[in-house]
Amino acid sequence: MAQYQSFPEIGGDSLSLDKLKALNLPDLSGRRFLDVGCNEGFFCGFAKFQGAERVVGIDHSALFIERARRRFPECEFYRQDWQEIPAGVFDVILLASSLHYAEDQAELIRRLVERLSPDGVLVLELGIVQLMKNDWVKVERGIDERLFPTMAKLRETLEPYAWKWIGESVLQAGDPVPRHVVHVSRRRPFAYLLLQPPGYGKSTIAKSLFLPAGVAAVSGDELILQVATGRKEAPASLQALLAEDFSPFRIDQTIRKVFEAGLGPDLVALFRREADGADFALDVYIPDEHHALVESLLSQAGYLPVTMRWGKAGMSPMPQEVSARRAEGYFLALVESGHGEAGLPADAPATRVPAQGFIDEAVLSDDLLTIRGWAVSETGEAPRVLSVRVGGQAHLISAFERQARADVQDYLGLPHALFGYRVSLAVPSGAGAEKLLETLELRAGSAENSMGPVLAFATPLAKSGRG
Numbered sequence: 001m002a003q004y005q006s007f008p009e010i011g012g013d014s015l016s017l018d019k020l021k022a023l024n025l026p027d028l029s030g031r032r033f034l035d036v037g038c039n040e041g042f043f044c045g046f047a048k049f050q051g052a053e054r055v056v057g058i059d060h061s062a063l064f065i066e067r068a069r070r071r072f073p074e075c076e077f078y079r080q081d082w083q084e085i086p087a088g089v090f091d092v093i094l095l096a097s098s099l100h101y102a103e104d105q106a107e108l109i110r111r112l113v114e115r116l117s118p119d120g121v122l123v124l125e126l127g128i129v130q131l132m133k134n135d136w137v138k139v140e141r142g143i144d145e146r147l148f149p150t151m152a153k154l155r156e157t158l159e160p161y162a163w164k165w166i167g168e169s170v171l172q173a174g175d176p177v178p179r180h181v182v183h184v185s186r187r188r189p190f191a192y193l194l195l196q197p198p199g200y201g202k203s204t205i206a207k208s209l210f211l212p213a214g215v216a217a218v219s220g221d222e223l224i225l226q227v228a229t230g231r232k233e234a235p236a237s238l239q240a241l242l243a244e245d246f247s248p249f250r251i252d253q254t255i256r257k258v259f260e261a262g263l264g265p266d267l268v269a270l271f272r273r274e275a276d277g278a279d280f281a282l283d284v285y286i287p288d289e290h291h292a293l294v295e296s297l298l299s300q301a302g303y304l305p306v307t308m309r310w311g312k313a314g315m316s317p318m319p320q321e322v323s324a325r326r327a328e329g330y331f332l333a334l335v336e337s338g339h340g341e342a343g344l345p346a347d348a349p350a351t352r353v354p355a356q357g358f359i360d361e362a363v364l365s366d367d368l369l370t371i372r373g374w375a376v377s378e379t380g381e382a383p384r385v386l387s388v389r390v391g392g393q394a395h396l397i398s399a400f401e402r403q404a405r406a407d408v409q410d411y412l413g414l415p416h417a418l419f420g421y422r423v424s425l426a427v428p429s430g431a432g433a434e435k436l437l438e439t440l441e442l443r444a445g446s447a448e449n450s451m452g453p454v455l456a457f458a459t460p461l462a463k464s465g466r467g
C-alpha cells in the first residue's frame with residue numbers, strides 16, 4: 001500500500017507537516033484527542049507530544065494501525081471502521097482527508113459531533129468543489145471517484161452546528177479539488193439577555209424582535225409572579241422570599257434581595273427551565289453587579305449568553321430622594337414667601353386654625369440656647385417671625401430652621417407639615433441655666449407687629465438645660 005503520511009525517514013503522498021500546520025488545532029495539553037482515519041498516526045503522535053491526556057486513533061487498515069502502534073506505542077490505536085466510534089467523549093476529533101470515503105458524509109459528521117465534549121471541536125480537513133451550486137459533486141481521481149461538497153452544500157450540511165472556516169489546507173500533487181480546514185462544534189443555544197432596568201423597553205424588544213424570529217421570550221416578572229402566588233414550583237427558600245416580598249410594583253427590589261440572599265442561581269435555573277434548552281430571550285431586570293453571575297451560570301448550563309445593552313430614550317425620572325428634596329424645597333419657599341395667604345380667595349370661609357403652639361425643648365449649651373417646637377401663627381399659617389425674650393433681652397428672629405411635623409399636621413388637619421421651628425441664639429454667659437430658662441418667653445407670628453400668644457412648654461420635662 002502506498003505511503004501516505006510523511007515522517008522524517010520516509011516521504012509520503014501527503015505533506016503531513018504542512019497539513020498539521022494548516023489544521024490550526026487548539027491547545028491539546030490535558031485533552032482527549034481522537035483521529036478518525038488516522039493512517040500511521042502522525043497526528044496522534046503530535047497530540048501526545050503536546051501533552052494530550054488520551055490519544056486514540058482508528059483506521060480500517062490493519063497495516064496502518066500496525067505501523068501506527070509501532071511508531072507511537074503510548075497512544076491507543078484500533079483497527080476498526082468509523083461506523084463504530086471508540087467509547088468516551090473527546091475534546092478534539094480530527095477527520096482529515098477522509099470525509100469523502102464515508103457513504104453518508106453528513107451522518108458521519110453528526111456522529112462525530114455527538115462524541116464531542118460540550119466545548120469540544122471537530123477538525124475537518126476536506127476537499128471543497130469550487131462551483132456555485134449547492135451539491136455533492138462526483139470527482140474523478142486517479143484512484144477512484146468520490147463525492148465532494150460545494151461550499152453551499154457544506155454550509156447546508158453544517159447548519160446544525162457552530163462552525164468556522166479556518167483556511168486552506170495543503171495542496172497535494174494531483175489533487176482535483178482544493179482542500180480546506182473547518183472547525184465544527186456543538187451549537188450552544190443562545191440566551192439573549194435583556195437585563196436593563198425597568199423602563200428601558202425590554203418587553204417591547206422581546207416581543208417585537210425575538211418572538212417574530214421564533215425565539216421564545218421568558219418574562220422574569222411573569223415567572224416571579226407565578227412563583228410568588230404558588231402557580232409555579234421553585235425551591236422552597238426562593239419561593240418563600242418571593243412570596244414574602246412580592247409586589248408587582250417593586251419586582252426590581254425583590255430581585256435585588258434574591259441575589260443578596262444568594263438565591264440568584266435558583267432564579268436563573270427557573271428561567272432556564274422555562275427555555276428548556278432552546279434559544280431564548282430573557283426579559284428581566286438584574287442589577288449590573290449580578291450580570292456576570294447570570295452569564296456564567298447560563299454558560300455553565302451550556303448556553304451562549306449574549307448580553308444586550310442599549311441606552312434609555314427620553315428623560316429619566318430623578319432618584320426618588322432628589323425628587324422629594326426638590327418638592328420640599330419648593331414648598332418651603334412658598335411657605336416662607338407667604339404665598340399661601342396670597343392665594344386665598346377674598347371670600348374664603350374662615351376655617352383657619354387659631355394661633356397656638358408649644359416649646360418642646362430648650363437646651364442651653366455653653367452660651368447657645370437652642371429652642372425647638374411648633375407653632376401656628378395668628379393667620380393660621382406657619383410662623384414667619386419668632387420673638388424670643390430671655391434673660392431680659394428681646395430677639396426678633398425671621399431666619400430659623402423649619403421642621404416637618406407630620407404629627408401636628410395630622411392633629412390639626414393642616415395643609416402641610418412645616419409648622420416646626422428650631423432656633424438658636426447666643427445668650428449672656430454666666431447665667432445659671434435653670435434660672436435663665438425660667439425667664440424664656442417665645443411667641444410666633446406672621447410679622448413683627450403681629451404675634452400670637454406666649455407659647456408654653458409642652459411638658460415640664462422638655463425644659464432642660466446645662467449650665
Ligand SMILES: C[S@@+](CC[C@H](N)C(=O)[O-])C[C@H]1O[C@@H](n2cnc3c(N)ncnc32)[C@H](O)[C@@H]1O
Nearest residue numbers: 037038039059060061080081082096097098101
Ligand atoms: C487519505 S487517508 C488520510 C489519513 C490521515 N487522516 C491524514 O490526513 O494523514 C484516509 C484514511 O482513512 C482510512 N479510512 C478510509 N475509510 C475508512 C473507514 N470507513 N473507517 C476507518 N478508516 C477509514 C484509510 O485507511 C486511510 O488511512
